[in-house]
Amino acid sequence: PGILDARDWLVAAFEALPGVTVETPAFMVGSTVAYNVIATLPGSSRPDDWYIVGGHYDATSEAPMSAAPGAEDNASGCAGVVELARVLTAYPPEGTVLFICYAGEEQGLLGSEDHVADLVASGDAGKVQAMLDLDMIAYTGDSDLDCLLESESFAQFLIDLLADAAGQYTTLRIETSLWAWGSDHVPYLDHGIPALLAIENDWSEYPYYHTTNDLPYHLSVTMGEEILKMNVAAMAVL
Numbered sequence: 001p002g003i004l005d006a007r008d009w010l011v012a013a014f015e016a017l018p019g020v021t022v023e024t025p026a027f028m029v030g031s032t033v034a035y036n037v038i039a040t041l042p043g044s045s046r047p048d049d050w051y052i053v054g055g056h057y058d059a060t061s062e063a064p065m066s067a068a069p070g071a072e073d074n075a076s077g078c079a080g081v082v083e084l085a086r087v088l089t090a091y092p093p094e095g096t097v098l099f100i101c102y103a104g105e106e107q108g109l110l111g112s113e114d115h116v117a118d119l120v121a122s123g124d125a126g127k128v129q130a131m132l133d134l135d136m137i138a139y140t141g142d143s144d145l146d147c148l149l150e151s152e153s154f155a156q157f158l159i160d161l162l163a164d165a166a167g168q169y170t171t172l173r174i175e176t177s178l179w180a181w182g183s184d185h186v187p188y189l190d191h192g193i194p195a196l197l198a199i200e201n202d203w204s205e206y207p208y209y210h211t212t213n214d215l216p217y218h219l220s221v222t223m224g225e226e227i228l229k230m231n232v233a234a235m236a237v238l
Contacts, residue, residue, distance in 0.1 A: 001065070003034075010082070011037055019042070019089055020040060021039070023038050027110065027114040037101040039085055039099040044092050048096070049127065050095065051095050051131075051132075052097070052132070053134070054081065054112065054134070055101060056105030056112075056135065058103045062212065063212055068212070071214050071219060073135070073214060076224055077133075077134035079138075112186075116190075119193075125193060138224035139218065141205045141206075146200070147201055147226075148200070148203075149162050149177070149197070150183075154194070162174075168233065171226060185197045
């Protein structure tokens with residue numbers, strides 16, 4: 001039930017930034033109305049080249065109707081989307097950036113599927129040059145800050161770009177995969193749009209995954225910060 005409060009918090013956070021317009025397109029999750037939150041920053045010189053930074057704001061647990069705090073999965077990623085919006089509105093980019101927080105991810109990537117369907121229906125899918133997905137970015141099980149970059153072979157350039165940014169600007173150790181699954185980059189890849197997931201490589205070891213104990217004090221600000229440095233450097237190049 002708290003997801004509408006999360007939606008409204010995200011809307012207010014984006015609306016506090018200069019130069020963005022915010023919309024909340026609706027879609028259905030079963031018999032429930034759900035909402036994506038989309039903040040658009042128009043490009044200064046290439047407004048028809050679109051870049052997406054996204055992450056899902058819905059959460060689940062063993063008792064989701066009473067508590068699904070979702071600090072790591074995926075408030076961490078949404079905090080990252082909002083932070084990249086804060087940085088990029090201060091240094092307006094040449095291309096248009098869509099900052100998107102999706103609902104319905106835990107029910108099967110429904111929010112990102114809805115957005116891709118809207119892009120296709122409006123004829124705008126060809127404008128999207130790249131999509132960067134932030135999902136579970138602030139946990140590490142040890143002192144090794146390892147991050148997984150996941151995409152498909154046709155978008156290898158995004159893996160190379162982010163790995164290079166990580167090497168220049170962060171202390172991250174990068175792992176890569178060309179087997180894309182399970183997060184909001186997949187619907188874009190399925191429609192031929194270059195997309196990439198950045199996720200902590202220790203995500204499968206997170207002991208509070210999909211539980212009511214997925215709380216902020218289990219997370220590493222440093223891990224999240226390093227992943228965001230990599231993403232904002234890559235966005236600057238794009």
